[in-house]
Amino acid sequence: MAIVNRTPDSFFDRGATYGAAEALAAVDRAVDEGAGIIDIGGVKAAPGGEVSAAEELRRVGGFVAEVRARHPRLVISVDTWRAQVGRVVAGEGADLLNDAWGGVDPALAEVAAEFGVGLVCTHAGHLPPRTRPHRMVYDDVVADIVATTVGLAERAVSLGVRPDAILVDPGHDFGKNSRHSLEATRRLPELVATGWPVLVALSNKDFVGETLDTGIDERLEGTLAATAVSAWLGARVFRAHQVAATRRTLRMVAAIRGDVDLAVARRGLA
Incomplete structure (x- = not known):
């Protein structure tokens, strides 16, 4: 899952794909x-x-339609927590619909059901959108992740979202400190065991930076290490820059x- 941000202030690319032409490229x-x-x-x-x-x-509406026309078979996801936005882009x-803020707008799942599109159910620490975690405390962070994401997934199914169109996301760094994110990675099999396909959004995140004491532009190795571990432990979709x-x-x-x-075999064959 490739990240394309139509934002002027994204933390990683710093607005490099804010413009329509740059985003399409x-x-x-x-x-x-x-x-x-x-x-x-x-x-x-x-x-x-x-x-x-x-x-x-203004940023994503219309753009989705352009991408759909350009790539008819591509799976298009939109990162939004708002049902109003979800309704427009689903129509395009x-x-x-990648709901990274854990169902803060309950109507977003209803939109997914109405339009027959998929839904990402994320653990965001029960925080409002665009809130940084501060002194987050859990009795058991992974138990909270499992209970929250499974609850969101089951609600979505009850509303009519296709079960095979639902993903769950442990929400690395959302409502979590870096130790929580590391634990969520280490214990990923507990989320995989629920049977819902797992999406992980690890790319260049702060838990990687704090683990390695690196800036945003020096987190690729840590990101790929976390990606490899998560893949081995059963994650299915990887949101990446x-x-x-x-x-x-x-x-x-x-x-x-x-x-x-192997992609190609050359050694030891002659």
Whole structure:
């Protein structure tokens, strides 16, 4: 799942894909590098200036339709917590609504059911959107992740969302400190065991930076290490900024598991 942010202030690319032409080029590049899903966002997750629903729609509405026309078979996801936005982009051809804030707008799941699109059910620590965690405490963070995401998934099914169109996301760094995010990674099999396919959003996040004491531009190795571990432990979808490197990492894990063969065989055959 490649990240394409239509925001002027995204933490990683610093607005590089805010413009429509730049964003479309980023979509094309991600597809060429092997992304199967494009996740389009119109509001950065971190605190900042207010972004109204109208402004979010100005950024992502219409753009989804352009991407759909350009890539008819691509899975298009939109990162939004607002039902108002979800309704518009679903009508433009989005396949998936990525609710990174854990169901704060309950009507978003209703929109997913109405339009027959998928839904990502995320653990965000029960915080309002765009809120940084502060002294978060859990009796058991993974138990809370499992209970919250499964509850959201089951509610979505009860509303009519197709069970095979639902993903659960432990929400690394959302409502969690870095130790919580590391524990969520280490204990990922507990979420996998629920039977819902697991999406992880690890790319260049603060838990990687704090683990390695690195800045945003020096987190690729840590991100790929966490990606490899998460893949081995059963995650299915990987939200990423660096698509080609992530795809190579996932292919290597799949080859070690025996799920895929060599891309090319040359050694020891003569």
